[in-house]
Amino acid sequence: MPDNPDDTSTRVFADHRELLFSIVYNLLGNVADTEDVLQDTWLSWAPRNRASGAEEITNPRAYLVRIAVNHALARQGAIRRRRETYVGPWLPEPLLTDTVPDSAEPALRAESVSMALLVVLETLTPLERAVFVLHEVFGYPHTEIAGILDRAPATVRQLAHRAREHVHARRPRYQANPRVQRQATERFLAAALGGDLDALMQILAPDVTMWTDGGGKARGSVLRPVHGRDKVARMIVGVTSRAPEDLDVRYRTVNGDPSAVLFADDAPFAVMVIDLSPDGEQVSGIYSVTNPDKLSRIQDVPEGTQRSGSTDES
Incomplete structure (x- = not known):
């Protein structure tokens, strides 16, 4: 008995959903928009497979991408x-990525979704970003990208060159050892939550930048990134002095990097992701998301819980 076309369409789409999610999230940086795009993709895909007499799709993966x-x-x-x-x-x-199974697409576990890289990708044009993500992150050749974007291969190569130079100028090829990044995150949080200005001055790089995304909805939101060790350290001490006293720190993998998720009264309060200098000794970038709308999908996980100010594993 032949397969039901609806069942086949659903199965094929489900088989590729994680890959599609990862690609689209890298293009948009927002889970709700990514889910909407996947819904639009399904609505384009399913009728095409149900249509009688439609030409068979020999490469569903390429078609869906x-x-x-x-x-x-x-x-x-x-x-x-x-x-x-x-x-x-x-x-x-x-995006919490420590729940992604080891058997999943490697791209789902790679630096492809790091917060620092995504911030740089925001400065590209949409086409440059698409070419960079597809080629540099997912390994698509320029000729295949040309077919995806309906552009000439020469145009795609030019877009790729511009995007690569732009990204590498702002984010050199460097990936901290996860253990080193976890330890640095612990030291940074201990100093920040403890209001230890001297310790912060030691761990922060001179040219550190801090981005705080509160969306105008969180206490202590700032209107622009803060640059420089002194300004960043003093801002952190000022903000943490007004933070809830019962903060719990849960160390999780966020956007591919060892990071910290802060909870207050069992509700997500902030996500903190740090970027290290190439020598791994100092913090060169701090990304703090406190907008409650962006934390709504963060789930409370008791394992690895740490009380604020503590650096010992529980």
């Missing part, structure tokens, strides 16, 4: 207009 990428690009205009009215710095929505 093409649909998803183009739906994501079609939404970029509306997304950018929405961000123009966003209060304060905009950061990607934190």
Whole structure:
């Protein structure tokens, strides 16, 4: 008995959903927009497979990626207009990746979704970002990307060159050892939550930048990134002095990096992701997401719980 077309369409889409999610999230940086794009992709995919007499799709993976990428690009205009009215710095929505199984697509566990890289990708044009993500992160050749974007291969290579130079100028190829980054995150949180200005001055790089995304909805939100060790350290001490006293720190993998999720009264309060200098000795970037809308998908996980100010594993 032949397979039901609806069952086949659903199964094929489900088999590729994690890959599609990862690609689109890298293009948009927001889970809700990514889910909407995947829904649009399904609505384009399912009728195509149900149509009687339709030509068989020999490469469903390539077909679905093409649909998803183009739906994501079609939404970029509306997304950018929405961000123009966003209060304060905009950061990607934190994505917990420590629950991704080891058997999943390697791209789902790689630096492809790091907060620091996504912030840099925000400065690219939509087409440059699509080419960079597909080629540098997921390994698609330029000729295949040309087919996905309906552009000439020479145009894609030019976009790739511009995007690569732009990204590497702002984020050199460097990935901290996860153990080193976890230890640095612990030291940073201990100093920050303890209000230890001297310790912060030691761990922060001279040219450190701090982005705080509160969306105008969180206490202590700032309207622009803060640059420089002295300004960042004093701002952190001022903010943490007004933070809830019962903060719990849960060390999780966020956007591929060892990071900290802070909870107050068992509700997510903030996600803190740090970027290290190439020598791994100092913090060169701090990304703090406190907008409650962006924390709504963060779940309380008791394992690895640490009380504020503590650096010992529980």
